[in-house]
Amino acid sequence: MxxxxxxxxxxxxxxxxxxxIRNIVVEARKVEAAGKTIRYLNIGDPIPFGFETPPxxxxxxxxxxxxxxxxxxPSPGIESAREAVAAEFTSRGLPTTADRxxxxxxxxxxxxxxxxxxxxxxxEVLVPSPTYPLYTAVLAKIGAKIVYYRTDPAxxxxxDIDEIRSLLTPATRAIVVIDPNNPTGAIYPTSFRRALxxxxxxxxxxxxxxxxxxxxxxDDPVPVPPIGSLDPDAPIISFSSLSKGYLAPGWxxxxxxxxxxxxxxxxxxxxxxxxxxRLCSPVPMQYAVTAALTGDRSHQIPLRKxxxxxxDLTTARLNAIPxxxxxxxxxxxxxxxxxxxxxGKTDEDYVLGLLRATGILCVHGSGFGxxxxxxxxxxxxxxxxxxxxxxxxTMAVFTAEYLRR
Ligand SMILES: Cc1ncc(COP(=O)(O)O)c(C=O)c1O
Numbered sequence: 001m002x003x004x005x006x007x008x009x010x011x012x013x014x015x016x017x018x019x020x021i022r023n024i025v026v027e028a029r030k031v032e033a034a035g036k037t038i039r040y041l042n043i044g045d046p047i048p049f050g051f052e053t054p055p056x057x058x059x060x061x062x063x064x065x066x067x068x069x070x071x072x073x074p075s076p077g078i079e080s081a082r083e084a085v086a087a088e089f090t091s092r093g094l095p096t097t098a099d100r101x102x103x104x105x106x107x108x109x110x111x112x113x114x115x116x117x118x119x120x121x122x123x124e125v126l127v128p129s130p131t132y133p134l135y136t137a138v139l140a141k142i143g144a145k146i147v148y149y150r151t152d153p154a155x156x157x158x159x160d161i162d163e164i165r166s167l168l169t170p171a172t173r174a175i176v177v178i179d180p181n182n183p184t185g186a187i188y189p190t191s192f193r194r195a196l197x198x199x200x201x202x203x204x205x206x207x208x209x210x211x212x213x214x215x216x217x218x219d220d221p222v223p224v225p226p227i228g229s230l231d232p233d234a235p236i237i238s239f240s241s242l243s244k245g246y247l248a249p250g251w252x253x254x255x256x257x258x259x260x261x262x263x264x265x266x267x268x269x270x271x272x273x274x275x276x277x278r279l280c281s282p283v284p285m286q287y288a289v290t291a292a293l294t295g296d297r298s299h300q301i302p303l304r305k306x307x308x309x310x311x312d313l314t315t316a317r318l319n320a321i322p323x324x325x326x327x328x329x330x331x332x333x334x335x336x337x338x339x340x341x342x343x344g345k346t347d348e349d350y351v352l353g354l355l356r357a358t359g360i361l362c363v364h365g366s367g368f369g370x371x372x373x374x375x376x377x378x379x380x381x382x383x384x385x386x387x388x389x390x391x392x393x394t395m396a397v398f399t400a401e402y403l404r405r
Pocket of ligand 1: 044105106107108109132178181182210212240241242243249252253254
């Protein structure tokens with residue numbers, strides 16, 4: 001038989017699956033190959049910037065491996081980790097039990113499982129703009145419809161509950177809320193959180209609460225209470241992980257917790273069914289979930305202090321650049337500044353120009369769902385204050401030149 005030489009076709013759903021935070025690295029590698037040093041401000045990973053995983057968590061993983069916990073675990077996760085997550089939610093005002101918890105490969109897997117359990121092709125999910133791009137990528141893969149609700153930089157990146165209400169249709173299955181927020185660094189007030197819970201309580205939809213930055217607010221309340229603590233009976237699924245507040249993103253250790261409302265019992269069963277298919281999340285790291293949530297968390301005090309210092313520096317230095325404005329973040333390690341683009345230019349054009357001219361790698365706002373002409377871009381401010389100061393100096397010179405053209 002003759003040998004076929006044509007390329008093997010790729011499934012259509014891949015075209016819609018975009019994740020700008022990593023996609024843009026392809027461009028950075030080209031610039032690097034041409035001899036420029038790249039300063040990676042694209043990925044929210046504290047480890048390359050010198051932040052260290054707490055030793056007792058490392059010991060817990062090491063011990064688990066040495067003790068022979070190298071086989072599969074039950075699909076929802078080991079009992080002690082699920083108990084620890086349930087106790088954590090309960091202590092933060094959201095009473096829950098281990099049987100409502102699934103240990104996942106990072107919050108990412110929890111998000112994907114939840115979308116898989118809830119959303120049919122063609123159905124709608126409300127997602128913030130800007131958003132963490134995994135949501136839109138997963139929804140595109142499912143063939144679901146992404147409906148953006150706006151968060152407003154003029155009001156500290158707050159969402160508008162009336163707009164959210166107006167976007168609900170009979171096809172809406174869920175509302176995603178990221179609080180504290182990536183990419184904006186905002187935390188939402190109790191009044192908004194309550195209104196959101198009222199909305200899901202009065203509709204046949206679920207609130208998907210991404211709370212991975214809950215431990216990383218700079219001011220009180222620390223930690224930020226889970227949204228579900230305002231109404232433990234609301235139809236809500238919460239996602240979190242060891243990636244951010246516990247400084248272990250590479251371990252891919254996270255969890256989801258499903259609210260106790262019987263309205264969610266079928267969803268819980270569906271999640272367990274889907275979780276069975278992926279066997280289990282990495283087992284030694286599940287022991288670190290127990291260690292993290294029941295052990296010493298004093299690493300979070302200097303971590304929050306370091307983040308606040310970098311957030312203050314970032315806000316002050318970016319706002320001092322003519323043509324750039326930046327809302328001060330109040331949590332996490334991201335800022336979402338805006339550059340006043342000349343007509344016809346896009347955020348990606350600015351970000352790629354900055355990369356090619358200076359080696360500084362940010363991510364364009366349209367990768368998070370903002371309009372290309374709006375000129376937003378995301379900065380990860382985990383580098384040391386002196387390196388950040390140097391980066392913002394370089395950015396100022398480039399921006400002056402860029403806007404003069
Ligand atoms: C808002 C948000 N949700 C989820 C994730 C995924 O985190 P994990 O490493 O737990 O999968 C991230 C990672 O940056 C994030 O910023």
